[in-house]
Amino acid sequence: MNPRHQVQLLRQIQELEFATLELNLFLDVQPQDQQALAMYNKLQSELMQCVRTYEQAYGPLLNFGFSPNMHDYWKWVDSPWPWEIKY
Incomplete structure (x- = not known):
């Protein structure tokens, strides 16, 4: 793993x-704007x-939904979790 x-x-x-x-919110009021779309x-x-690159290298970003378990164990419990990383 490469922390940087x-x-x-x-x-x-x-x-x-x-x-x-931000673009999603803009498109809510300007749905016909092809450039924004x-x-x-x-x-x-x-x-x-x-997200795919991150999850393949460092594990899931979420504990549900969009982060399938691609390993033979429950990787979500591995540390550090995304919010625990010091910037």
């Missing part, structure tokens, strides 16, 4: 989550790739 890489990936995920959420789709794809 882990922090970089977490920050990238946070940035992409923020941007996609294209940007949302691009950033959402990048976000999902970053």
